[in-house]
Amino acid sequence: MPDWLDVVVRSLIFLIVLFLITKGLGKKQLSQLSFFEYVTGITIGGIGAEVSMGLERNIFNGILGIVIFAAIPFLAGLLSLKSKGFRDFIEGKATVFIKDGKVMEDNLKKEKYTTDELLELLRKKNVFQAADVEFAVLEPTGDLSVLLKKENQPVTAKDVNIKVAPIKEPQTVIMDGVILDEPLSTVGRSRRWLKTELEKQGVTIENVFLGQVDSYGQLTIDLFDDKLQVPPPQEKPLMLSTLKKCQADLELFALGTEVKEAKHMYSKNSEKLQEVIDKVTPILRG
Structure with missing residues (x-):
């Protein structure tokens, strides 16, 4: 087998193996890596790349190494579910950055964060003034959770004693010009109703890129042609x-x-x- 073809075959094999292993470890591997999982992920990628390009190396030894490194975070995850001490050691603890409106400078130094970095994290939460924050904590995943002071929080219907109807998730009934019958039946509508609503707006199903029905039974559509304007629902x-x-x-x-x-x-x-x-x-x- 030519060297280039051997590299192609090895790469495809490792791509499939890595996909299956990552799929088995769960979505947490993609969004909320602990220190341990971060190191493991780098190592697994390094093994895959090395064995894929190193033609003199045994491909099965590489797969065995990946399986071992994948099994370690899996077992660590099981132990974390049963032991809080082990979980705190592996995943880390949350660190309070702002408490009672006061920045905790010692905690910033402990986590090696500067004031500029703290302000950057706050801006990502649409907070541009530290004085507006009542409580802020750095999660083990590196994300900052922010609680605004009561007077800076958005007013809700509950605050002004207004009763609002419960809202259900919208159902997508048209996608890429094709009617989706299951979501349509979920909202208690028929194809005849859908075609009637489209006729009111002067469009055909083939021209609809996306169509959704909200909890009030209103149909909103987006057309393939972005130059055409569709009037908003009037129900x-x-x-x-x-x-x-x-x-x-x-x-x-x-x-x-x-x-x-x-x-x-x-x-x-x-x-x-x-x-x-x-x-x-x-x-x-x-």
Whole structure:
């Protein structure tokens, strides 16, 4: 076998082996490496590259070395689940950088972080002033978790006592011009409904790059042609307008009748409908 072909075969074999091993170790190997897993990953890559290019080396010995280095973090992970002390030693502990609004300079020095690096990590969390932070901790993975002071936190619906309807994840019903029946049935819609909604917007399924239905049953689409503009969904604004019109009609009926019972009925129902409008307006405008 020519040397170049031998390198190709070895590289393909190691690519498959490394993929299977990484797949077996789990997603943590990709996103949250500990010191131990970081060193192991470098070593495994080095073994794979060395044996792939070193034609005089036995390929099976290289695979055996990779399996051994892959088995070590796997076993370490099992021990970490059972022993917190071992887990702290292998993965490390979180380090507090800001506590009660005060920067912990000693902890910064301990982790070999400068003030500039701390400010950089804060900017990545969209925090541009350290005085806005109540608590910040450096996780073992190297990521900084930040808790803003209460007065600097975004206002939520709960803070202003506004009740909002629960929101479910949107369902993708069209992808690359193809209808996806399973997500469509999940939201209780049919192909006929989908085609009707597309006709309202003047587009065909073949022109739709991505189509999604939200928890309110509204269809939003993105077309292959980026120059074409698609109007936003109008279901919620139309519903709000209809409710307001009904409430206004009830008030007119109450003013236009001389029958006491009817006037009372119209006025009472107008008030009830106004209460409903006040509750659903934040939802229908959102």
